[in-house]
Amino acid sequence: MAEKKSKLSIIVWSGTVDKLYxxxxxxxxxxxxxxxxxxxFTFWGLNAIRKDMLDVAQRQIDRSYEQYAQAAAEAISKMGFPKWYELLAQAKGMGNVRIFACSTTMEMFGIKEKTALADFVDEVVGAATFLERAKDSTITLFI
Amino acid sequence: MSAARTLDVRGKFCPIPVMETSKAINEVPVGGILEVLATDPAAEPDIKAWAQRTGHEVVQVEKAEGYIRILVKRLK
Incomplete structure (x- = not known):
């Protein structure tokens, strides 16, 4: 049975754990x-993949729901669930996952080197690259 | 039906059961059975969807005491 080729493209804009998960x-x-x-990864999503922000983002939740931040963190920990970035790294290790960082946001946030970002980042690119890579996606999301 | 390997993901939640199943299926021979034990209510529909997509077959689903037992046959 031939596998149907499917492609998922996501613009990760948000930097809070309730969207990163x-x-x-x-x-x-x-x-x-x-x-x-x-x-x-762009804007707050990009901010969340700075090496020093990965765990900070794990504790951050959208402001509308901030009263649940503590409870959510406790529940996730009790479930023994991997951290959001561990899950991404695992996913990358097992399949065809490409992770891009937005160059404009990097400049905005004063991030000079790709090495400041999580190791799972493949490449620093711009909107044109993402559009070209995402154009034949079966599912496209903005999170 | 005897399983070549058992994967115990009881207490794990989506997407872990599917991720682990996807890894474990490669550890049984083609034609062999992978037994998955799960408590996540999404495990049955998700593993069925995964199997349909990847070309394997869920040959049996059985409810046990507090968990579910899913037998997946590796087809390729």
């Missing part, structure tokens, strides 16, 4: 099923 979980499920995945 959905992006990471969808990526993991897709990678497990042999999907191609393209992730483009």
């Amino acid at each position: 959905p992006a990471a979980i969808l990526t993991s499920a897709a990678a497990s099923g042999g999907w191609e995945v393209e992730l483009f």
Whole structure:
């Protein structure tokens, strides 16, 4: 049986854990099923993949729900669930997942080197690259 | 039906059961059975969807005491 070629592309704009998890979980499920995945981290999403921000983002939640931040963190920890960035790294290790960082946001945030970002980042690119890579996606999301 | 390997993901939640199944299926021979034990309510529909996509077959699903037992046949 030939596998249907499927591609998931996500613009990861948000830097709070309640949005980073959905992006990471969808990526993991897709990678497990042999999907191609393209992730483009920009704005607060890019901020969250700075090496020194990965764990900070793990504790941050959208302001509308901030009263639940503590409870959510405790629940995640009690579930023994991987951290959002661990899940992404695992997904990358098992499938065809490409992770891009937005060059304009890097400049805005004063990030000079790709080495300041998580090791799972493949390349620093711009919007044109993402559009070209995402144009034949079966699912495209902005999170 | 005897399983070539058992994967125990009881207590793990989506997407871990599918991720682990996807890795473990490569550890059974083609035609062999992978037994997955899970408590996540999404495990059955998710593993079925995963199997359909990747070309493997869920040959049996059985409810046990407090968990579910899913038998996946490696087809390729």
